Amino acid sequence: MTSQDYAGMFEPFTGTPGDLIPLLQCVQAADGYISEEATARVARFLRVSENVVFGVASFYSQFRFQAPGRHSVKVCLGTACHVRGGEILSRMLERDLGISAGETTPDRRYDLQRVACLGCCALAPVIQVDSDIYSQVTVIRLHEILEAYA
Amino acid sequence: MHSFTATQEAARQKWSALQSSPIPTIYVGTASCGRAAGAMKVLEAIGGHLAEQRLEANLVHVGCIGLCYLEPLVDIITPGRPRITYSNVTPEKVESILASHLGNDEPLMRCALAHHDTDHAQGNGYTKKLPRFVDLPMLKPQVRVVLRNCGLIDPEDIDHYLANDGYIGLMNALGRSPEDVIAEVGEAGVRGRGGAGFPTAKKWEICRAAQSETKYFICNADEGDPGAFMNRSLLEGDPHAVLEGMVIAAYAIGASQGYIYIRAEYPLAIARLKIALEQMRAYGLLGHDIQGSGFSFDITIKEGAGAFVCGEETALIASIEGQRGMPRSRPPFPAIAGLHGKPTIINNVETLGTMPHVLRHGASWYRQLGTPGNYGTKTFSLVGKVRRAGLIEVPLGTPLRKIIFDIGGGTLKPFKAVQTGGPSGGCLSEEFLDTPMDYESLGAAGSIMGSGGLIVMDQDTCVVDLARYFLNFTQHESCGKCSPCRVGTRHLVEILERITNGQGETEDLTKLHDLGEAIKRCSLCGLGQTAPNPVLTTLRYFRAEYLLHVTEKHCPACVCRELIEYRVVPGKCTGCQRCVAVCPTGAITGPRAEPHNLDASLCIKCRACYEICRFDAIAGDAIVIGSGRKGTHEPTA
Numbered sequence: 062m063t064s065q066d067y068a069g070m071f072e073p074f075t076g077t078p079g080d081l082i083p084l085l086q087c088v089q090a091a092d093g094y095i096s097e098e099a100t101a102r103v104a105r106f107l108r109v110s111e112n113v114v115f116g117v118a119s120f121y122s123q124f125r126f127q128a129p130g131r132h133s134v135k136v137c138l139g140t141a142c143h144v145r146g147g148e149i150l151s152r153m154l155e156r157d158l159g160i161s162a163g164e165t166t167p168d169r170r171y172d173l174q175r176v177a178c179l180g181c182c183a184l185a186p187v188i189q190v191d192s193d194i195y196s197q198v199t200v201i202r203l204h205e206i207l208e209a210y211a
Numbered sequence: 212m213h214s215f216t217a218t219q220e221a222a223r224q225k226w227s228a229l230q231s232s233p234i235p236t237i238y239v240g241t242a243s244c245g246r247a248a249g250a251m252k253v254l255e256a257i258g259g260h261l262a263e264q265r266l267e268a269n270l271v272h273v274g275c276i277g278l279c280y281l282e283p284l285v286d287i288i289t290p291g292r293p294r295i296t297y298s299n300v301t302p303e304k305v306e307s308i309l310a311s312h313l314g315n316d317e318p319l320m321r322c323a324l325a326h327h328d329t330d331h332a333q334g335n336g337y338t339k340k341l342p343r344f345v346d347l348p349m350l351k352p353q354v355r356v357v358l359r360n361c362g363l364i365d366p367e368d369i370d371h372y373l374a375n376d377g378y379i380g381l382m383n384a385l386g387r388s389p390e391d392v393i394a395e396v397g398e399a400g401v402r403g404r405g406g407a408g409f410p411t412a413k414k415w416e417i418c419r420a421a422q423s424e425t426k427y428f429i430c431n432a433d434e435g436d437p438g439a440f441m442n443r444s445l446l447e448g449d450p451h452a453v454l455e456g457m458v459i460a461a462y463a464i465g466a467s468q469g470y471i472y473i474r475a476e477y478p479l480a481i482a483r484l485k486i487a488l489e490q491m492r493a494y495g496l497l498g499h500d501i502q503g504s505g506f507s508f509d510i511t512i513k514e515g516a517g518a519f520v521c522g523e524e525t526a527l528i529a530s531i532e533g534q535r536g537m538p539r540s541r542p543p544f545p546a547i548a549g550l551h552g553k554p555t556i557i558n559n560v561e562t563l564g565t566m567p568h569v570l571r572h573g574a575s576w577y578r579q580l581g582t583p584g585n586y587g588t589k590t591f592s593l594v595g596k597v598r599r600a601g602l603i604e605v606p607l608g609t610p611l612r613k614i615i616f617d618i619g620g621g622t623l624k625p626f627k628a629v630q631t632g633g634p635s636g637g638c639l640s641e642e643f644l645d646t647p648m649d650y651e652s653l654g655a656a657g658s659i660m661g662s663g664g665l666i667v668m669d670q671d672t673c674v675v676d677l678a679r680y681f682l683n684f685t686q687h688e689s690c691g692k693c694s695p696c697r698v699g700t701r702h703l704v705e706i707l708e709r710i711t712n713g714q715g716e717t718e719d720l721t722k723l724h725d726l727g728e729a730i731k732r733c734s735l736c737g738l739g740q741t742a743p744n745p746v747l748t749t750l751r752y753f754r755a756e757y758l759l760h761v762t763e764k765h766c767p768a769c770v771c772r773e774l775i776e777y778r779v780v781p782g783k784c785t786g787c788q789r790c791v792a793v794c795p796t797g798a799i800t801g802p803r804a805e806p807h808n809l810d811a812s813l814c815i816k817c818r819a820c821y822e823i824c825r826f827d828a829i830a831g832d833a834i835v836i837g838s839g840r841k842g843t844h845e846p847t848a
Binding site (some may be wrong): 078079082124140156181183 | 519
């Protein structure tokens, strides 16, 4: 993003301390993650140090610090999914994609996240790819599900 | 100025016009759970069929009625006929359902679940042998107060809410003094539904008495318990119920500004809240001088960025102020000095959802529900290894047995345990099935009510693994401010990992117990004070299972990865090679038509061979998962 983009994004905010989290949410919605540059710009806008901005951002699980892949794979590890085998799905996804949760594949095709509950516990175990939710997933179906996303 | 009675009358007319519409009305459950099950594709198919057949019908989006295991749900009413509910609807079934129901005036029996005919319990010729909706085994034992509109009205239309007695509670409240409102809530004995069960009126009284020009009211919708979705369903299915409760509460304490702190992971609930807030403003139910009462109040939505500890009041306030969500020591309590140092009340979504009912029907009505000291109803998300999973509401004091077996239909394999209160709660064994679900009984058993997550486990769930899972969660979510929680939970996780990896020792059980007790006593906030509960309760009620892991290196539920192995049963294996094809490491070998070999040193225990074999009609179950020398065992999917 250019400095003009940032300026436009920051415009509705008044620069009070309470704006920090909503600002970071805006940045992430636009960029997909919180880059070092974004951290610096938010810090300058709020007149606080970059440490403060990164300290707050890294506290919350919503914020990511790596550029996302073209497709985002989320594996649910809520309690209901856990007792129905979500952990095995997570392990196999990490193995198949060759990355750990929170990372993006080198070809930027997928990124992988572990989330605590997508809220469809009755359909466990579930994974989400982009906005599609797959319910009662088995290890055998994983490959086929992922292949549909180029 | 909008006259409330005129607005209400117009809404009722609109509602009854929909009920007696000359064209069919189709209701589709499009809350998050319905969408996950494919409701949007069903909706698309319905739209397609209607356009193709040139049929006219009202399409209404409704929230979640709680029968999650039957989603997607579609209800159809044709003129002069009772409402019929269809379950597990797929886009493929849509055409035959609509052709039969709309085309031939005959509900399609093979897809229909129930009817809503209030006059004919057994159903007349039209509804044939269908059961009545409210008599379904999952619904009959329930008492739906907070959830009464969910799944029945359009959550994006304030008129639907108004037509169903909405905002009457608020109007009653505005006609009385704030002190009177607090007294009524106190008389009703409402206790906070967020977890701890603190008397709501007491909290309000303190805040009411605090001297300050500015007071804040916060609705805590940061449902962080992994495996609980009560608040999300209520906000998605009936947002006005919560908002009405919020305005009542704000009036009682004298707040001028309100916040809804809601998880960013709930986009649909946020969208519906935004719509609802706009509608309230348009009807003069929010903003300046609400309904001419002289009371002004407005609400802003704050999206939480994901931190379980923000369920703690002082942490939540820090988060709204733009800081790391860390709790601080109390006193001063937020009711005296909260957000920006001003008196602040934080109430849970469900607590607020009960307020309209208390103010509409009065305290004595409310006290008829539940048991002495535990009045009213409670919503629970009933999930795990239970046959009928979903969202339910029962009077406080209902025994666990009734919830799990009558409403939930029991478990497929023998029942083992139930976790109440999410990661902060406890794991209760079979002997507690007759325990009434109330704050004191659960506390005495070493668990808590919590916000209402109920995870049912059968014999295929390992309680040691579950304790490890919960502790892993709380350890990760510990904010790090106080060392008992930060360091203590990490040690608990390490010990539990050792045990589940087969490296545990008998002394570890004592260490778990002593450390758990210390963390409970010394932690700063509710997160740390309750974090050891899953370990302490499983140790107390399932000690034998821990001992098997430690002494025999045996996991009876066949869950703990290091303690299990996959085996081929030679007598059953037909040598079809399907497992060979799916094995990612080449651990399974063997020529076609002969029993295969499984090389345990290459096996990564991914379950693929087990799953492909299980669903194979010919071989079926030729691959088993075993643990230790105690024989084999086959887990359910």
